[in-house]
Amino acid sequence: MAAIAKGDKYTTTKNFIAELAGILTIIPLAPFICRYIPPVMIGEWNFDLIAAVLIAVAVVRVILWLVKPLIIPAFLLVFTILTVNQINNKYGFGNILNDYKTLAYQNWMIREQKQPDGLSIDPRSFGNPLNKTSQLIKARVNTTDSLVRNFSVKHSLDNFDEYQPKYGMVTRYLSLFQYINTHFKYVPDSQRDEYFANPRETILNGMGGDCDDHSILMASCLMSIGARCRLVIIKGHMYPELYCGDKQGYELMQQAIIQLFDKEQIDRIYYHEHNNEYWINLDYSARHPGGRYLNDDVRMVIDL
Incomplete structure (x- = not known):
């Protein structure tokens, strides 16, 4: 027993x-x-x-x-x-x-924060596509330059590769965002003249420039690997926005940001939305995609 x-x-x-x-x-x-x-x-x-x-x-x-x-x-x-x-x-x-x-x-x-400005009501009401400034900026955006394309592909693979099966190309976009925003250094234009650098110039000069140079670089690089972007001019500033898609696409982007940028203290994801099209902020002033907008005084939207 x-x-x-x-x-x-x-x-x-x-x-x-x-x-x-x-x-x-x-x-x-x-x-x-x-x-x-x-x-x-x-x-x-x-x-x-x-x-x-x-x-x-x-x-x-x-x-x-x-x-x-x-x-x-x-x-x-x-x-x-x-x-x-x-x-x-x-x-x-x-x-x-x-x-x-x-x-x-x-x-x-996490709480969503739709930006409470007119851009969320009707983006078409901001700016004339034939405006000289809009034409100058769009002319500096370049998505086909070999240097820009190779730079974008390389740094889209730097981070988050283990989550690619879950989030697909979103991981590539966010990896590229992280590289550019980590390495970009603010250098102002002269007080008398405004200069819009093309993305090749910004890459070759060591990732330095002002807000419009950063916006042109970010949009050019992301678009060279398949993203859709636009540029928004507000009072005293310009920033790029990344298109997420509809509500479902935005929720996918939001979850990816929360998961991949876990070292940041994220309490809000800021976005613009119109007709079920969602756009998030990719400004160099934001520590993570979807960061707070500097102000809501929108002057122009440049569709690319």
Whole structure:
């Protein structure tokens, strides 16, 4: 009887360890699976990570049901991979924590902030496309120059590659935004003359210039890899905006920003919207895409 009791206790211990290993495997497995699931929105609520957790639970339960002894090696393998990735600055424990935080931020903490100006009512009412300033600026935008195109492709691959299966080209746009805004340095024009640099000039001069040079560079680079952009002139300033698409496209962009720019204290995503077309701010004054606008005194919109 003692031998049987001892055997039962040993079996119970093994089962407990296997179940614990299963739970510990689910925790990092769910966000890994989530990277390959498109955002799942029900109304304004995001459920893709929850769906990934359910898939991870199902996978672990199947392993426990079919080959229970393998769950412990599976957990050790996942833990080892995450440790190596953490050391090599790839997808590791910090990314897992951030992925769980993203769900909470997306559903409960982030608030949309539609910019309350006339641009959200009717963009066509701002500026004349034949205006001399508009023509000069549009003439400086260049999306086909080989230097601009190669620069854009290179830096669109710098960051966020592990999330490309989830967010597609959005990761490329946001990677390029991060590079340009991290490296751009403000240098004013002369007090007497306004000069609009083309993107090749700005790249070759070391990423320096004023707000219009930054706007022309950002729009040219993003458009050279397939994005749609426009330039907005406000009182004393100009900034680029990136087209997100309709409400669903905007929600995809919003989730990507929250997840990929997790080091920023994001409490609002600012945008313009008209006829279900959503545009977000890509100004150099913003630490993340969709940052606060400097002012709402819109003077001109330059469609590209």
